[in-house]
Amino acid sequence: xxxxxxxxxxxxxxxxxxxxxxxxxxxxxxxxxxxxxxxxxxxxxxxxxxxxxxxxxxxxxxxxxxxxxxxxxxxxxxxxxxxxxxxxxxxxxxxxxxxxxxxxxxxxxxxxxxxxxxxxxxxxxxxxxxxxxxxxxxxxxxxxxxxxxxxxxxxxxxxxxxxxxxxxxxxxxxxxxxxxxxxxxxxxxxxxxxxxxxxxxxxxxxxxxxxxxxxxxxxxxxxxxxxxxxxxxxxxxxxxxxxxxxxxxxxxxxxxxxxxxxxxxxxxxxxxxxxxxxxxxxxxxxxxxxxxxxxxxxxxxxxxxxxxxxxxxxxxxxxxxxxxxxxxxxxxxxxxxxxxxxxxxxxxxxxxxxxxxxxxxxxxxxxxxxxxxxxxxxxxxxxxxxxxxxxxxxxxxxxxxxxxxxxx
Numbered sequence: 001x002x003x004x005x006x007x008x009x010x011x012x013x014x015x016x017x018x019x020x021x022x023x024x025x026x027x028x029x030x031x032x033x034x035x036x037x038x039x040x041x042x043x044x045x046x047x048x049x050x051x052x053x054x055x056x057x058x059x060x061x062x063x064x065x066x067x068x069x070x071x072x073x074x075x076x077x078x079x080x081x082x083x084x085x086x087x088x089x090x091x092x093x094x095x096x097x098x099x100x101x102x103x104x105x106x107x108x109x110x111x112x113x114x115x116x117x118x119x120x121x122x123x124x125x126x127x128x129x130x131x132x133x134x135x136x137x138x139x140x141x142x143x144x145x146x147x148x149x150x151x152x153x154x155x156x157x158x159x160x161x162x163x164x165x166x167x168x169x170x171x172x173x174x175x176x177x178x179x180x181x182x183x184x185x186x187x188x189x190x191x192x193x194x195x196x197x198x199x200x201x202x203x204x205x206x207x208x209x210x211x212x213x214x215x216x217x218x219x220x221x222x223x224x225x226x227x228x229x230x231x232x233x234x235x236x237x238x239x240x241x242x243x244x245x246x247x248x249x250x251x252x253x254x255x256x257x258x259x260x261x262x263x264x265x266x267x268x269x270x271x272x273x274x275x276x277x278x279x280x281x282x283x284x285x286x287x288x289x290x291x292x293x294x295x296x297x298x299x300x301x302x303x304x305x306x307x308x309x310x311x312x313x314x315x316x317x318x319x320x321x322x323x324x325x326x327x328x329x330x331x332x333x334x335x336x337x338x339x340x341x342x343x344x345x346x347x348x349x350x351x352x353x354x355x356x357x358x359x360x361x362x363x364x365x366x367x368x369x370x371x372x373x374x375x376x377x378x379x380x381x382x383x384x385x386x387x388x389x390x391x392x393x394x395x396x397x398x399x400x401x402x403x404x405x406x407x408x
Contacts, residue, residue: 003088003101003107005088005089010396011085011395011396011397012281012369012370012371012395012397013370013395014395014396015394015395015399032065033056033062033065033066034065034066034108034110034111034403035110035111035112035113036110036111036112036113036121036124036125036275036277037053037056037113037124037125037127037128037129038056038062038065038066038110039076039273039275039403040076040125040126040128040170040171041056041059041062041128042059042063042065042068043063043068043074043076043170043271043273044059044170044173044174044226045059045060045062045063045068046063046068046069046070046074046271047070047071047072047074047174047179047224047225048070049174049177049179050063051128051170051173051174053127053128053129053167053170054352055130055133055351055352056128066110066403066405067105067405068271068273069271069407071269071270071271072269073221073222073223073224073225073226073227073267073269073270073271074225074226074270074271074273075217075221075226075227075228075229075262075266075272075273076226076227076228076229076273076274076275077229077230077259077262077272077273077274077275078122078228078229078230078231078275078276078277079234079255079259079275080118080230080231080232080233080234080235080276080277081234081235081236081238081243081276081277081279081280081391082234082235082252082276082279082401083278083280083391083397083399083400083401083402084109084110084276084279084401084402085109085279085396085400086243086279086280086397087101087276087402088101090252093249093252093253093256094252094253094255094256095256096256096257096259096260096263097256097259097274097404100274100404100405100406101404105405106402106403106404106405109400109401109402109403110275110400110401110402111400111401112124112276112278112398112399112400112401113130113131113351114131114310114349114350114367114394114399115137115138115306115307115309115310115367115392115393116277116278116279116309116310116391116392116393116394116398116399117138117139117277117278117307117310117391117392118139118153118235118277118278119137119138119152119153119194119198120134120136120138121277121278122136122194122198122199123165123167123197125275125277126169126171126198126199126200127167127168127169129351130350130351130352131350131351132345132350132352132353132354132357133167133351133352133353133354133357134164134165134166134167134197134198134357135159135164135165135166135354135356135357135360136152136164136165136197136198137312137350137357137360137361138152138305138306138307138310138312138392139151139153139305139306139392140152140305140306140307141305141306141312141360141361141362142303142305142312142314142359142360142362143157143158143159143360144359144360145159147303148303149303149304149305152194153194154192154193154194155193155194158193161194161196162197164197165197165198166354169198169199169200169201171199171200171201171202171226171228172200172201173201174201174225174226175201175202179225179226180203180220180223180224180225181201181202181203181226181227181228182202182203182204182205182217182220182225182226182227182228183199183202183203183205183227183228183229183230184207184213184214184216184220184227184228185204185205185206185207185213185228185229185230186206186207186213186232187206187207189204189230190204190206191204199228202228205217205220210258211258211261213229214229214261214262214265215265217229217262218262218265218266218267221266221267221270222267229262231255231258231259233251233254233255234251234252234255235277235280238280238388238389239387239388239389239390240387240388241388241389242282242388242389243280243281243282243389244282244389245388248389259274263406263408267408269407269408270407270408271406271407271408272404272405272406272407273403273404273405274404275401275402275403276401276402277401278391278392278398278399279391279396279397279399279400280389280390280397280398281309281389281390281391281395281397281398282389283308283371283373283387283388283390284370284371284372284373285386287335287371287372287373288372288373288374288375288385288386289332289335289372289373289374289375290376290377290385291304291374291375291376291378292377292378293377294331296327296331297327297328297331299324299327300316300319300320300324301313301314301315301316301319301324302314302315302317302319304379306362306365306366306392307390307392308368308373308374308375308384308385308387308390308392309367309368309372309373309374309390309391309392309393309398310365310366310367310392310393311362311366311374312361312362312364312366313328313363313364313365313366314362314363315363315364321340321363321364322340324363324364325338325339325340325364328364328366332366334369334370335368335369335370335372336366336367336368336369336372336374337367337369337394338364338365338366338367339364339365339367340363340364340365341358341361341362341363341365344361344365345358345361349365367393367394368392368393369393369395373385373387373390
């Protein structure tokens with residue numbers, strides 16, 4: 001059975017929900033239980049040690065909704081940037097993933113968070129919650145402690161990881177119960193600020209060689225418990241060369257090979273779950289908007305955060321955010337969805353929002369539509385304003401992610 005892939009323009013026009021909350025086996029729409037934030041709580045239930053979170057109170061319902069069987073050992077793999085539709089449009093290059101997609105139970109996407117970007121998604125994934133609770137709301141955001149923009153991949157100019165992200169991770173909660181929790185990844189991520197904030201609580205095994213990382217994961221999985229593997233190259237190559245480039249296809253083939261090797265190396269009866277943090281779109285240079293070239297877009301704006309597909313605008317002290325939003329709506333029209341912070345919170349865009357997180361969100365949030373990118377050449381490097389593939393907004397290409405289930 002094959003997946004019917006919508007036309008590219010349909011995927012760019014349609015949005016995927018970023019809903020949060022419990023859902024039973026009857027739930028079939030993206031959002032709720034079919035959400036990235038639900039995956040680790042569901043796995044905890046499959047392991048026999050259900051971990052509820054501030055968003056998901058019933059891990060057993062999540063397990064049923066996602067279709068996870070019980071298992072003594074589970075390997076969860078997160079492939080950065082491998083959206084559900086990106087995957088489907090390149091299945092001819094991926095024999096292992098193609099074999100999984102032949103199973104009708106894998107032929108449905110789940111949703112990632114808003115914004116559909118690594119920082120926000122990793123924290124939502126690791127904690128089983130949402131950006132409004134984790135305080136990790138975009139690639140860059142306001143640091144309320146100093147009133148300046150910080151960057152949350154390296155945590156440059158940011159709050160300390162544990163001060164910013166205060167939700168316990170599912171990994172921590174499992175480890176506290178005596179469940180083995182292992183990560184197999186690159187040495188540079190072992191003690192990174194992003195790991196400390198979003199993915200803390202594992203026994204981290206470092207290897208620079210990808211085959212050794214796979215071997216380490218397979219060895220760890222011989223014991224009951226949870227093993228986490230992160231594969232980053234599809235996102236990295238997509239940003240640098242485009243997700244539809246030959247270089248990306250070659251990287252995708254290698255990732256499929258690593259996943260196939262992992263499957264062959266695992267002990268029989270190990271549950272394998274493969275997800276992503278977001279998908280990718282191809283940016284259209286003719287639809288690039290440079291804030292530096294449009295004075296009305298800077299009017300009343302003190303700081304700009306977010307990323308090219310989801311911009312956060314922080315108002316000057318005496319400026320009304322409604323006025324900023326009106327100017328941006330008038331200029332952008334159908335090229336973006338413009339919401340004030342109050343509107344976004346009321347609509348549940350970021351899930352429940354903790355009071356300390358609220359000032360980190362932009363006074364105005366701009367979610368790009370179509371293939372639009374919104375950049376600021378005054379503060380961003382030339383390369384950053386001309387990335388061939390990007391993500392962060394609400395289209396199905398960006399927000400729909402796979403949740404593929406296999407059993408070794």
